[in-house]
Amino acid sequence: MCGIFGYVGRQRSDLSSLLLRKLSKLDYRGYDSAGIAVLHKKHFQIRKSVGEVNDLKSKLRGIKISGAVGIGHTRWATHGGVSVKNAHPHKDCSGNIVVVHNGIVENFEVLKKDLLKKGHRFTSDTDTEVFAHLVEEESKSKNFLKAVRDSFKKLKGLNAIVVANNDGELVGLKRGSPLVLGVKGEEKFISSDTPLLSDITSRIFIIEEDEGIYINNDVVKTITLGSDKKSVPKFRIIKINQNKVEKKGFKHYLLKEIYEQPQVVMNIADNNKQNIMETARMIKDAWGTYFTACGTAAHAGLAATYMFSEIAERHVNFSFGSEFPYYEDFLVERSLLIAASQSGETMDTLEAVRAAKRHGSKVLALVNVPGSSLERISDKTLYLNAGPERAVLSTKAYIAKLSLFLLISYSMLGEYEKGVSLLRRSARSLKRIFNVEYQRKLKRLSKRLMNKDHIYIIGRGLNYPTALEGALKIKEASYIHAEGFAGGELKHGVIALVEKGTPCICIVAEDRAKEAILSNAMELKSRGAEIIGISPKKYNVFDFHLEVEDVSTASPIVNIVPMQLMAYYITILKDLNPDKPRNLAKSVTVK
Ligand code: G6P
Numbered sequence: 090m091c092g093i094f095g096y097v098g099r100q101r102s103d104l105s106s107l108l109l110r111k112l113s114k115l116d117y118r119g120y121d122s123a124g125i126a127v128l129h130k131k132h133f134q135i136r137k138s139v140g141e142v143n144d145l146k147s148k149l150r151g152i153k154i155s156g157a158v159g160i161g162h163t164r165w166a167t168h169g170g171v172s173v174k175n176a177h178p179h180k181d182c183s184g185n186i187v188v189v190h191n192g193i194v195e196n197f198e199v200l201k202k203d204l205l206k207k208g209h210r211f212t213s214d215t216d217t218e219v220f221a222h223l224v225e226e227e228s229k230s231k232n233f234l235k236a237v238r239d240s241f242k243k244l245k246g247l248n249a250i251v252v253a254n255n256d257g258e259l260v261g262l263k264r265g266s267p268l269v270l271g272v273k274g275e276e277k278f279i280s281s282d283t284p285l286l287s288d289i290t291s292r293i294f295i296i297e298e299d300e301g302i303y304i305n306n307d308v309v310k311t312i313t314l315g316s317d318k319k320s321v322p323k324f325r326i327i328k329i330n331q332n333k334v335e336k337k338g339f340k341h342y343l344l345k346e347i348y349e350q351p352q353v354v355m356n357i358a359d360n361n362k363q364n365i366m367e368t369a370r371m372i373k374d375a376w377g378t379y380f381t382a383c384g385t386a387a388h389a390g391l392a393a394t395y396m397f398s399e400i401a402e403r404h405v406n407f408s409f410g411s412e413f414p415y416y417e418d419f420l421v422e423r424s425l426l427i428a429a430s431q432s433g434e435t436m437d438t439l440e441a442v443r444a445a446k447r448h449g450s451k452v453l454a455l456v457n458v459p460g461s462s463l464e465r466i467s468d469k470t471l472y473l474n475a476g477p478e479r480a481v482l483s484t485k486a487y488i489a490k491l492s493l494f495l496l497i498s499y500s501m502l503g504e505y506e507k508g509v510s511l512l513r514r515s516a517r518s519l520k521r522i523f524n525v526e527y528q529r530k531l532k533r534l535s536k537r538l539m540n541k542d543h544i545y546i547i548g549r550g551l552n553y554p555t556a557l558e559g560a561l562k563i564k565e566a567s568y569i570h571a572e573g574f575a576g577g578e579l580k581h582g583v584i585a586l587v588e589k590g591t592p593c594i595c596i597v598a599e600d601r602a603k604e605a606i607l608s609n610a611m612e613l614k615s616r617g618a619e620i621i622g623i624s625p626k627k628y629n630v631f632d633f634h635l636e637v638e639d640v641s642t643a644s645p646i647v648n649i650v651p652m653q654l655m656a657y658y659i660t661i662l663k664d665l666n667p668d669k670p671r672n673l674a675k676s677v678t679v680k
Contacts, residue, residue, distance in 0.1 A: 187221065451469075596648050
């Protein structure tokens, strides 16, 4: 779950600045720590810092490290705590081999034990450092490239590794995690992120499974794990629209992205007919349709199961990406897996897709980032077209997925236009939530909630996933324990935790779940809960009412937004960073 960037090229007087500039665009892969290694006069100069790339930048202000070879890394800690010693790059005993890594070396303890016996000295608690020592050990009897390849073969797990030595050779190898190469004249770049390179050059080479690249000052060759064969990379021309992502007057990306949602919904309503029709056909032809996704995308997938049932009267299944591999045995060639992911790089989602592919099943992807791994391994892609999402909390990509699922459901019924008109209504009603008076009200409420220990959220039917998503938004940004439940479930245990003043948000849509969810609200109120209602109408049971428009089956699109905003305001009131909450990453590229 980390970001990798490497460079081999001409002597640059400030290679360190280039590495830092590029790394700062990889923050979304983790911001526990950052580090660079620049080969300067045959010695690696390594600089690391805990926190975001900006923290490392400040530490290095005014310092320029020159060189022609360098690697850099942004870390999301898996093995070993968040500390400078555990920050990448890691080195071998001699300091002549440096390595950055994305993934998990599952057998690192066994490998480390063996290396310790052979006299290697370790300076970190990471799984990554093992690789530097492995290469050092293997290099005793073979050349660098062979040593790296043989070391990589010893690793278990899904890993992308970039390793360099003080002779100016660099090797990148991958299994599972992405790695791409870009070439511009004499300069070669390697990264875990295609858009990062397409910013520099359109000559991109996407490294395939169990393959890699070898670079020195004169050559760049593709290599395979299984053989000594080297070949010339076959570059593709990839151009990605690099619109500069700015906050456009908003203090944080999170708020900006929440406010962009009406436009995202309108976009989807106006631009997808052909694709949606084809998708509906794919689902009709399939012998079973399964949704898979993680995090916020998973809540959209779960909401889709309700939409498909209620609107299209169609049974579909849902499973988290991480659970799907234990749930795949009944897949057949005519099964369809629909995988939804903002980034298209979430490892668990990708693994689910690979599992489906092993069964020969078809895969449809819903993706926001063009050129992502998910897009590349899927049979068909529907783009969210939500624009870059920078805040770690996913908001507009969630709304985009819900909008697409709604349209697909209506298409299956032959009522595409009805879906479009509901989306238009939803977009208009979202704009009303953004008016000044509404924001004041939300801020007042957020002030009341900011010192609470727990917030419970209930919904039913279409809005049960909304309750889960609302809770996720609040807890991941504000660190308040928030939990979403199906309205009927609370009384089976969790109601024991409700006491006088416990805030409970009740999502009451004008649908067949209304009476039941209002009864659940009454049950909570009888135990002293303070009831915050999100609904088109005001009911007596509410202590606080957040009005939303009745948009029928599109209600999940509208009902989530007040909670997204609450999450934002509570976080601001607590003086926390809503764009980069602790311990999280925008893109989770490990299992
Ligand atoms: C991380 C992010 C979440 C996101 C999830 C799935 O956990 O912090 O915001 O929902 O990954 O990401 P994806 O890119 O697959 O939608």
